[in-house]
Amino acid sequence: MREVVGAHLRLWGCAELVAVAQLVTSELVTNAILHGAGGSVHFRLARTDAEPCIEVDDGSPGRPRVRNPGPDDESGRGMLLVDALAHRWGTSEDGTNTWCVLLLPMVDR
Template identity: 35%
Template structure:
């Protein structure tokens, strides 16, 4: 998604559950600044899930959050140091956890994982709506 007109925000962080609200506010502020208000709620939910997975399922809470916008949409990438891949499971709706990747995969237009030398990049994409592409 490296197109003309791409804007981005990059944030190196150590994930702590107490900091997730602040990160959601940062994501919301950038999306609003870029004129992508319609994505604030779904993007905040997805970023929370991706960062929570780093905190719970990797050996290190260190990661990098990258937001990119372009005429074709918005891409969010969370890079961490683990080789473990996220798993989408059929959710147990009575359990307290385990639904995140299912909800994420149902919310975004596309998502995937790219292995890296240091770990992996988990990315999600929201494609621009007709109104968003014209803005």
């Protein structure tokens, strides 16, 4: 999955976002596996208006939430990372799909 994300971003000319996109995708997919309905998890990578968009569908109506884990907590940071790294993120109306958009850095022209 991480390799697929990296390859697509490089193909789209967004190499500077590879590490962030790989981390965000990994966190969204992990969150779906741990907290989803227990069935299939699907992810989609698209480019809309030159902004990479990552979507993960787990079939569960539960919506992810940003937590504030303590320093000794071993989990609970996934959506905190997504919230910090994504330009914006949200869920579908039914909660089965979580998405985020990454912001391309400004380029001097």
